[in-house]
Amino acid sequence: VGWGDERLTGEVSADVALAGLYRSHGAWLVGLLEVFVGNRATAEDLAQEAFLRTYRAWPRLRDQDRAAGYLRSTALNLARSGFRRRLVEMRHASSPARDELGADVQVVLREEQREVIAALRTLPARQRECVVLRFYGELSETEIASAVGISVNSVKTHMRRGLAALEARLEPEARLQEDR
């Protein structure tokens, strides 16, 4: 069946799916990526790539929910490693155009929120991802497992360790009281 041939399949074509997914997840994904990469321009570059790859995977996905899962997992992978080096390479070439975009906007945080983000930064990657997906993304453990690429049990472990480490760093007093 040809690409986007709705007459034959009754399915949503890739471009319709892309538009729908972008409407439901565009800003959400950029915000999520900004948590991980710290600036909106990089977050937008990664989101762009993640949407594009999901578009390409549509023939295999053929379902909006699956596509959303695929989008999250791809975005996380892109933020994690590998692709970042290529982004650096892009940056060298495309900086003049970038300045015109005004995309170097950043989320404004209060002091106590900055502390939380700084503490998140010290966590191992998997723990950070689990915590962010839960508290930013409000995803279920199953959805987090799929996005991070680990089992539900691992999600529980990473979440527990991540939260404990954050608590130790941010709320040492509360922690001491608990221990007593």
Next chain:
Amino acid sequence: MNINERLRDALGEYRDQARVSPDLFDRIEARTQRPVLLRRPAVSFRTLVPAAAALLVIVTIAVTLVIRTGGPDEAQVSSGAAGGCAGNLYAINDGTVSRIDAATGAVSAPISVDTDPGTSPQAVAIAPDGKHAYVTSILRSATDLEGNVGDGTVSVIATATGKVSAPIPVGKEPGTVAIAPDGKHAYVTSLDGTSGEGTVSAITTATGKVSARIPVADAPGAVVITPDGKHAYVSSAPRAVGPNIPTAGTVSVITTATGKVSARIPVGKGPGDVAITPDGELAYVTTFDGTSGEGAVSVITTATGKVSPLKAVGKHLGGVVITPDGEHAYVASGDYGVGDAEATVSVITTATGEVSAPITVGSVFAPVAVRGGSVLISPDSEHAYLISFDILFDDSGPVGPVATVLVIDTASSAVSARIPLGRTGDFAPVPLAICPARSAPRRP
């Protein structure tokens, strides 16, 4: 506020303030159709001919390795004693290094090269004596949330024990690594400074110290050493206007004794991988034209620096490797449109320059066919190794991509085995390196 409330508050701020540039969707839509500049004005794809299938020209970080092999009198393979190197491949996948037994397909437990959780391994090469594997990594932890360039390190794994040395600091954003035939120096490419200035760091392997930092052309990718150890060839593929449109590239030739670049050879657009014939006479360089996606191979006569006319090979070339007998060059390539893609291997007969029709070795999910980059040949020339990717599904949804090592029987060009490596940490390259045939060092 307890910790949960604080997290919900801080991260909720990101959600509340999440905005996208008004043209982001147009940029995505434009890229669904054909190669475009990252910041190109939007084109509504409904106005374009659907048959003009999108070709995303990707930035290939070609992974290069120098395979050292013995002559006929040295061809006997060591007995593969436990922990020995011979018969193994090393792969980087999802932030760790794995050792793969090429015969059985057994994959070792992942080896972490650094305790720092931000460590992201980039490339691996194995010393000619097979005793050590060298792994380049980028450190993200310090810069993770700023998206800055990361500091680079090289870690050394003892192949017998799996023990990892303390990381050796090198330049920013290291790419590939190659080890001199005498094993005394390792050479690492990196991107220093803010404009991608290229550097090659020479590490004295005995001391683990960087003994020279050699400036090369911007955006270096592959580095390989000539069989006599006298020169290093470094490909550089600067990109003029966007990630996908490489401009004219060069190969810098370093004289290893002086640490100076003795020549810069223009080789066409987007040079990726480099391989040198065992007699040291010819250097094969893969290139691709970012606009058309067409790939080609440039052949440099090392004595003169002359470049032969480019041979068209296929689309989106990845790695190139030359058989131990020097008779053939294998070039990995991936051709893809909007949906699935094919991973292919083309075989060049070095004596005549004849290029075989591309041999399809796998059906690979879209833009990743050449991301894996490398193609390897076993020391006995019987097998070639290539990475493919797949998307799998389970009850919770898509799982993947999953990287697989394709083992190709060179005599029949058929895939003789598939070794799954597990989920990749990206559709990122899964760099491979192969152990030399013998564990004893070969003295020329």
